[in-house]
Each structure stands twice: as C-alpha cells, then as structure tokens.
Amino acid sequence: MVKSMLNQQTALDLTFQALADPGRRAMLERLSRGPAAVSELAQPLTMSLPAVLQHLNVLETAGLVTSQKTGRIRTCQIAGSGLSAAQAWLADRRAEWEARFDRLETYLNGLQEEDRNGCV
C-alpha cells in the first residue's frame, strides 16, 4: 500500500510532466479524435521524427497513449484511463478548496447575522 502510494505519486509526476509540453498535448488532441500513425502525429508538428518518437515515448511511459506496430506502421491511440488520475487529483483539490470556501461564506454570513442582531 505504501509502495502503491509512492507509485501513484510518481505516476502523477509523469502524467503532469507529459501534459506540460504543447507538442505532446497536440498529439493527445489529435489522438482523442481517433488513432493515428506516428508520421500522422508528426505531420502538424515542426520537429524531426526522432523528436516525435521521444515525445511519444514520454506519453506512453506516462500511460497516456498506447501503440502497437503492424507491418511497418505503428498505430497510436489515447488511453482514457491515463487522463483520469490527473483529472481526479485536480477535482479533489478543487473540491477541498470549494468546501473551505463554502464554510468561510457560511461563517461570514453568520457574522453578518450577529451584526444584525446587535451582537459585538
């Protein structure tokens, strides 16, 4: 369990790191609209093919993309599950923050109420 927690933290590192690059995000955007070959992913990007391969590797290591090769063509697809860990982390933080925000609001409303009742 301890190990899985550490792994999870590392997984989040890899995920957010992977998402931090605009080229990689562009690749993910393309893949979210359907599978694509490596050269298809490379086409809109202004970089060499080896560079694209390296980015692809980052995405695969992060579990955001899977690929398999048939013949001389490697077909890549997005891995929906990879995105959800990142999404969940963000949602958790927002939820906690908003809960705090709501409590603060309630507290302030309480103060206002006391004020109206002449309590100092």
Added chain:
Amino acid sequence: MVKSMLNQQTALDLTFQALADPGRRAMLERLSRGPAAVSELAQPLTMSLPAVLQHLNVLETAGLVTSQKTGRIRTCQIAGSGLSAAQAWLADRRAEWEARFDRLETYLNGLQEEDRNGCV
C-alpha cells in the same frame, strides 16, 4: 484573439509544468485545506527555504497560488480558477475520446446486428 490563444497555451504549459512536481503538489494540497505562511508550507518538505520560495514562485506564475505579505509573514492561498483551465483541458480530451468510443461501440453493435440478420 490569436495572441490570447497563444497565451492560453502558454498558460497550460505553466500550469501542467507546475503540477508536475511532487513538492509543489504537496504545497497545493496543503493550501487547498486553507491559507498558510511560507514556513508553514516549507515545514513538511525536506528542502531549504529558498527552494520552497522558488517553487512558490512557479505556482504563482502559473496562477495556481496567490500570496500577500503583512509584516514579515507572507500568507499564501490556492487560486481555484488556476486549476480549472487544466481541468477543462483534460475534460475536453476525455469527452472527445469517450464520444469516439461510444460511436465505435454503436458501430460494432451495428455489425453484430447485421451479422444476426445474415448480412455479409
């Protein structure tokens, strides 16, 4: 409009980059439970104070945290809006992916139907 789009991409870069570090995520986790002073953020982390300040700077530049100084104490708080851009991007990708997945499923069901009807 072009400029704002570029800025937004840069903003996502900064956001995901900021989220990629476990120390910074720890700081955000702490801040999602309420405001904190710099040394309070630093306390659980095994690094020097200047390092924490640098991380804090990254978080502020990414718009994930705000802070103001009163006296000799700088109080930091999470900026909920900063997280939402990242959340939105992830949600968009997932939505597109899931829509495609659903269409595929529908298509496969259609094939199965045809099969049952003896169509080849």
Added chain:
DNA sequence: AAAACACATAAGTCAACACTTAACTATTGC
C-alpha cells in the same frame, strides 16, 4: 538597541529535457 524571526536574493552546481543529425532496420511496392 540587539537579537531573533520570516522571508528574499544571488550565484553556482548538477541533472534532466528537448531537440538535432547521422546511421540503421524492417516492410512494402514495383
């Protein structure tokens, strides 16, 4: 006023990233 506190800035180091070009390997089409 002196000491302690809470942060801030500077400068330097070491590793990780994002590329590049060059050379190589397996398919596929002719």
Added chain:
DNA sequence: GCAATAGTTAAGTGTTGACTTATGTGTTTT
C-alpha cells in the same frame, strides 16, 4: 531484388529545472 517507406537507435548539444550555500532586508520581541 531494389528502392522507397515508416519507423528506430545512438550520440551529441544547448537550455531549463531543482536544488544548494551565503548573504541581505525588513519586522517583531525583549
């Protein structure tokens, strides 16, 4: 079989990132 295609691997380079220590600046406390 030979050439073109699609991807792969290796090695090198410049930049950025994550720290560090040393030193400096206001602000309280005593």
